[in-house]
Amino acid sequence: MKKFLTIAVVLAFVSMPAEGQFFKKLFKRKAKTEAKATVKDGSIDDDAQVAMADVATFPDNHNNRNGFLRIPLGIEAERFEKLLLERGFTERKHEDKQTAKTYFYEGEVYGAKSVVTLAVSEQTARVYAVDVVDLTVYPSLQAVKQRYDLLKKELTKEYGSGYVDNQGEAYTIQSRLGTVNMHYERNALTTSYTIGFALDDAKAYRMAYQEMEDKEYETAPRTITDGLAAACNHTDLVGLGVALLQNKNVKAAHNILLSYDYVVRKKTTKTVKASFVMDSYVASVTLACRKQTVTTVTMTANDDRTAICRDLQTNGFVSNDEKTWKQGDMTAIVSVDKQGRVVMVLR
Numbered sequence: 001m002k003k004f005l006t007i008a009v010v011l012a013f014v015s016m017p018a019e020g021q022f023f024k025k026l027f028k029r030k031a032k033t034e035a036k037a038t039v040k041d042g043s044i045d046d047d048a049q050v051a052m053a054d055v056a057t058f059p060d061n062h063n064n065r066n067g068f069l070r071i072p073l074g075i076e077a078e079r080f081e082k083l084l085l086e087r088g089f090t091e092r093k094h095e096d097k098q099t100a101k102t103y104f105y106e107g108e109v110y111g112a113k114s115v116v117t118l119a120v121s122e123q124t125a126r127v128y129a130v131d132v133v134d135l136t137v138y139p140s141l142q143a144v145k146q147r148y149d150l151l152k153k154e155l156t157k158e159y160g161s162g163y164v165d166n167q168g169e170a171y172t173i174q175s176r177l178g179t180v181n182m183h184y185e186r187n188a189l190t191t192s193y194t195i196g197f198a199l200d201d202a203k204a205y206r207m208a209y210q211e212m213e214d215k216e217y218e219t220a221p222r223t224i225t226d227g228l229a230a231a232c233n234h235t236d237l238v239g240l241g242v243a244l245l246q247n248k249n250v251k252a253a254h255n256i257l258l259s260y261d262y263v264v265r266k267k268t269t270k271t272v273k274a275s276f277v278m279d280s281y282v283a284s285v286t287l288a289c290r291k292q293t294v295t296t297v298t299m300t301a302n303d304d305r306t307a308i309c310r311d312l313q314t315n316g317f318v319s320n321d322e323k324t325w326k327q328g329d330m331t332a333i334v335s336v337d338k339q340g341r342v343v344m345v346l347r
Helices: 021-026 077-086 141-159 202-209 237-246 250-259 305-314
Strands: 104-109 112-120 127-134 163-165 170-174 179-186 193-200 263-267 271-278 281-290 293-301 324-327 330-336 342-346
Touching (some): 077 104, 193 202, 237 250, 237 293, 237 330, 250 263
Antiparallel strands (some): 330 342
16 A cells, blocks of 8 residues: 555645645545546445454455454445444535545544545445544654654554554554555644554455556555455665665664664674564664774565665665666665575665
8 A cells, every 4th residue: 555645635624734745655646526437346245344353264354354443444435434423533524515525534543633534446436545644733753753652552453563664754564454554744844743644455455456547656456365465575674774874873773773673683893683573574684883883784584676676766776787776875786595585785
C-alpha cells in the first residue's frame, strides 16, 4: 500500500497549516466526487467477511480481512459506514455540492480525535483502504514523537510488529492480510507537526489496483495465495544506510540503529554489529569504524534486490549497471551472496 489517495478534500474540513505533502504520502489518488456506475460483486459475501482472524486457523483465508476497529475491509462502503457510525463516529458533510457520496467521518481513534477517510473502489463500491489523520496539530517534534510512540504501541498490539520507515518518520506493518503505514510530518513554514496512518486490505487493494489510472505512482499489489498476501520481504535498508553515513560519529550511529529497532550485538573500537528480525525477515548491519568515525556500512538481508535499487534511485542515487550507485560523495554497491541474500555496502 503505502499510499493511495490525495487527501486534499479532507483539508477542506480540517483547519491545520499542513502543506499537503503528508497526505500525499498516505494517499496518492484523488478523491472522486463525480458519480460513477458501480457493479455489484456477487462473488463476495459481506456477511462472511471477518476482521483479522488468526490466519493459521483457516486452510483458505479469502474471507479473512485486514480491519479497522475490527471492521473488515473489502466490504461494501455503505455497510462499512453503518458499522463505523455504530462505533460513535459522525459523518462529515462536504460544503460543496457533490454528485457522488464522499466517505469522511470524525471520531476517536487510539485516544485522539481524528478524521477518517474511506478509499472506495469506483467499480464495486467496496472499501479497500482507510486513512486516519489526528485532528490535533502537535506544536513540536517532541510532542509528535510522544504521539508517535503511543500510536506505534497501539498499532503493533493490533496488527503485529513492523519496521521503521522513511528515515525514521514512518512505521510500516505489512502482515499477510494487509499493510499499515504510520507517518508524521512537519507542517510548512511552522514548527508544528501532523500525524496519521493509512491501512489497506491486501485482497481488496489488489482488486482496486486494476482500476487505478496512474499505476506508476502506486505500490504494486502483492501476490495472493489462499487468501494471504506474500510475506514482507523489504524494509528501509537504504534510508537506514544513508542516515548512518550522514551521522558518522559512532555514538550517533549507535542511536540510529536503536531508533530503527536494531539490536546491537557487538561493539568494539573498530566494529559495531547489529541485527533486526521480523518474522521470517532477517537483516544485519556491520559498521567499520576508525577513530570513532564510521567509514563503511555493510548491510545483509533476505530482502528484495529490485526494491532496494528502487529505493536507492528514490534517494537520489544513480547507476549504469544497478550494481554501483552514486549520490554525491556516497557510493552504494549492491550484490547477492551465495545464500541469496542482498548485500549492500555503503561508504
